[in-house]
Amino acid sequence: MADAVNWELAGKVARRVANRDPFVMADHAHHLLADFTEFTALAEDLVADTTGLRSLEGKARARVADREMWVDANIASFQRLLRPLLDRMDGFSSGLMAPVGSRIAALEMGSLLGWMSTRVLGQYDLLVIEDEDRDEQDLVYYVAPNVMALEKKYGFPPREFRLWLALHEVTHRAQFTGVPWMREHFLGLVNRTMDAVDPDPQNFIDGLKRMVEIKRAGGDPLADGGIAGLVASDAQREVLDEIAGMMSLLEGHGDVTMDRAGLDHVPSAELFSNTLRNRRASTKGMMKLIQRLLGIDAKMKQYAQGEAFIEAIEKVGGVEFIDRAWEGPHNLPSIQEIRDPQLWIDRLQVPSGNVA
DSSP states (O other), X not given: OOOSSOHHHHHHHHXXXXXXXXXXXXXXXXXXXXXXXXXXXXXXXXXXXXHSOOOXXXXXXXXXXXXXXXXXXXXXXXXXXXXXXXXXXXXXXXXXXXXHHHHHHHHHHHHHHHHHHTTOOEEEOOSOOOXXXXXXXXXXXXEHHHHHHHHHHHTOOHHHHHHXXXXXXXXXXXXXXXXXXXXXXXXXXXXXXXXXXXXXXXXXXXXXXXHHHHHHTTOOTTTTTHHHHHHXXXXXXXXXXXXXXXXXXXHHHHHHHHHHHTTTTOTTXXXXXXXXXHHHHTOOHHHHHXXXXXXXXXXXXXXXXXXXXXXXXXXXXXXXXXXXXGGOGGGSOOHHHHHSHHHHHHHHTOOTTOOO
């Protein structure tokens, strides 16, 4: 069977891009692991007290990683997640051009992961749990060189900043493993997206034509998810909208929970939040273009839109109103409801007098 992505090459490219800055893991690993182990456990209790959500998968495990370790973990996740799609693409990757296509895909994947590894601070690895490798899954990752670089650059108090990061990542773990149906629902949406993929290269050409048409009409062709949103079919865009609504809720809930759970523990939380928000907004040039192409700009909107959604519904139903979203997939807001919270309020028929 031909492989649509040369994963070994992708890893080599990613690691080469990732290790642009010197960092000796051994010099810092013990101290960082002690901090993040402590703060991950503390964050679990604080998040549970704030939201009522506690993981059904047991205690969270912290993994302090350098960029290469983060790259390797994400390549493993991508391989698990994309396996069904790549099997379907086998017919399009055979023949004389197969090695070329595989190398191009590897260069693109590797460059993307390598660049992302220089930016990401923490990540909950939720995607696919496979029994034969459970020890390397369901981990909360903290990317040590990026964390330490920000602490040094902006003069952040390290222990406060590390707890603040842990609160955000542990909240995501609580969402996906504390709400019994959430992980499987999310993976089901991802699988529906991949099932709708037609590997015919003509789809990419059609996407580029759509980009030109939107641009000529005065619109922003990259506003709703970057290049992926352009090349998606109608069926895919429908599922992508569901995913966007769900992730906006989870990201907004994550930020709100992080602030509330850390209220008495992270005095510098507002400084951290404002600094990282300004850091994202100040990206320019080629990096800005990459963010737009990858849909990262759209992801940044999810944080703000999700927070605004939660603020709006709490004005009507109080802080417990968000619990209605955890009752089942049918209660998750669509992206349209995220942007217009009254639609969700009306759909769930919350009495207007139920104000906190």
